[in-house]
Amino acid sequence: MSAGTASGAALARELTPRQDAVLRELMGWGGERPSFDPLLAVRLRELIEAGLASVAERLGRHEVLVTKHELAQVLQCERRWLASEPFEWSVRTAAGTVAHRAIALGLFLRDDPSPVELVDAAVERITGEDHDWGPAAFLSGLSPAEEAELRAEAVTQVTGFVTCFPPVARSWRPSVEARVRVDLCDDRIVLRGKVDLALGQPAGTQARVLLVDFKAARPFRTHADDLRYYALLEAIRTGVPPFRVASFYLEAGRWQHEDVTEDVLLTAARRVVQGVRRMVELRVDGREATLGPGPGCAFCPERTDCPGPERWEAERASAGGGLGVEEGIAQGIADEAPPVAVLVEQGGQAGPQEEHQAHHPQY
Numbered sequence: 001m002s003a004g005t006a007s008g009a010a011l012a013r014e015l016t017p018r019q020d021a022v023l024r025e026l027m028g029w030g031g032e033r034p035s036f037d038p039l040l041a042v043r044l045r046e047l048i049e050a051g052l053a054s055v056a057e058r059l060g061r062h063e064v065l066v067t068k069h070e071l072a073q074v075l076q077c078e079r080r081w082l083a084s085e086p087f088e089w090s091v092r093t094a095a096g097t098v099a100h101r102a103i104a105l106g107l108f109l110r111d112d113p114s115p116v117e118l119v120d121a122a123v124e125r126i127t128g129e130d131h132d133w134g135p136a137a138f139l140s141g142l143s144p145a146e147e148a149e150l151r152a153e154a155v156t157q158v159t160g161f162v163t164c165f166p167p168v169a170r171s172w173r174p175s176v177e178a179r180v181r182v183d184l185c186d187d188r189i190v191l192r193g194k195v196d197l198a199l200g201q202p203a204g205t206q207a208r209v210l211l212v213d214f215k216a217a218r219p220f221r222t223h224a225d226d227l228r229y230y231a232l233l234e235a236i237r238t239g240v241p242p243f244r245v246a247s248f249y250l251e252a253g254r255w256q257h258e259d260v261t262e263d264v265l266l267t268a269a270r271r272v273v274q275g276v277r278r279m280v281e282l283r284v285d286g287r288e289a290t291l292g293p294g295p296g297c298a299f300c301p302e303r304t305d306c307p308g309p310e311r312w313e314a315e316r317a318s319a320g321g322g323l324g325v326e327e328g329i330a331q332g333i334a335d336e337a338p339p340v341a342v343l344v345e346q347g348g349q350a351g352p353q354e355e356h357q358a359h360h361p362q363y
C-alpha cells in the first residue's frame with residue numbers, strides 16, 4: 001500500500017477494513033457538512049482581543065508567542081511553565097518529525113515508495129536542511145545504533161499511517177504540516193500552530209476541511225484542547241472553521257475526533273484568553289506562579305524542591321490510587337474548560353464497500 005496521493009482509479013480499489021473505517025467514520029465520506037455564520041471569525045477575533053486588551057497594552061510587538069504546548073502547560077501548572085527549559089531533541093521527538101516528513105513525502109511522491117524508503121528520504125532531506133529549528137544537527141550527531149532506533153520508530157509510525165489511512169486523492173486537496181499563524185492585538189500576541197494533515201477546502205461558508213493531528217503517544221485529555229486550538233486558528237485564518245478535528249494515533253491505528261461547532265470555538269477562544277492572560281501576568285507583571293500538581297510532576301525539572309509531587313501523591317491516595325495519567329490531567333484542567341465531547345472511534349468494523357470513492361472524488 002502506498003502513502004502516495006491516489007488517482008481516481010486507485011480510489012476505486014479495495015480498501016482494508018481499517019481504511020474503510022477511516023474513510024467512513026473519521027473522514028465522514030459523503031456526509032453533511034455544516035455552514036457557519038460568515039461573521040464567526042470576526043466575532044472570535046473580537047472576543048479574544050477584548051479579553052486580552054488590558055494585558056496587550058503592556059506588551060511590545062510580537063512579545064507573546066503562543067503554541068498549543070505553551071497553552072496546555074501554563075493552564076496545567078504555572079510554575080512549570082515559568083521554569084520551562086529550551087526544547088531539546090530526543091530520538092523519540094526526532095523520530096516523530098521524520099515520520100511526519102515521510103508521510104508528507106508519501107502523499108506527493110508518485111512512485112509508490114515503501115515506509116522504509118520514505119523514512120530514508122525524510123532523514124536525508126532533514127539532515128540536509130540548514131535552519132536551526134529542525135533536528136538536522138541532532139540527526140547528524142546520532143550514533144549508528146541511535147539512528148537505527150530512530151528510523152525503526154519512524155517506520156512504525158509511517159506504516160501505521162499507510163496501513164490505516166485510505167490513499168489520499170489529490171482532489172481531496174491534502175495539505176501537510178501547514179503552519180498557521182494569527183496575529184492579534186496590533187501584532188503583540190501571535191497564535192501559532194502546525195497542522196499535520198488537512199483535507200478539503202471550504203466552499204463559501206460551508207465547512208469542508210478535516211484537520212488531523214498525528215500522535216505517536218496514546219490519548220491524553222489535552223489532545224482535545226490542542227485540536228480545538230487548531231480549529232480556532234483555522235476559523236480565524238480562513239473565515240470558515242474545519243468541520244471536524246481529529247487526533248490519529250499512528251501505532252494503534254485509532255483516533256479521537258470532535259465535530260466543530262460554534263460553542264467549541266468559543267470555548268477554545270476563552271481558553272486562549274485565559275492562558276495568555278496568565279502568561280503576561282507571570283512573565284511581564286511578575287505575579288507569583290501557582291502550582292498545578294498532576295502526573296506531569298514526575299517529569300518536571302522543579303520536582304525536587306516543589307511541594308507539588310507530594311500534594312499529587314496525597315490526592316491520588318485519597319482517590320484510592322485511581323488517578324491515572326489521563327484522569328489526572330483531566331482533573332488538573334477541569335476548571336479551565338467545559339467537558340469535551342470527544343468521540344472515540346471504537347470498532348472500526350468495515351461496512352459494505354461503497355462506490356463513493358470512484359463517483360465522488362471531491363472530498
Ligand code: SF4
Pocket residue numbers: 077078079080291292293294296297300301302303306307308309
Ligand atoms: S513539580 Fe508539579 S506542581 Fe511542581 S512545578 Fe512541577 S508540575 Fe508544577
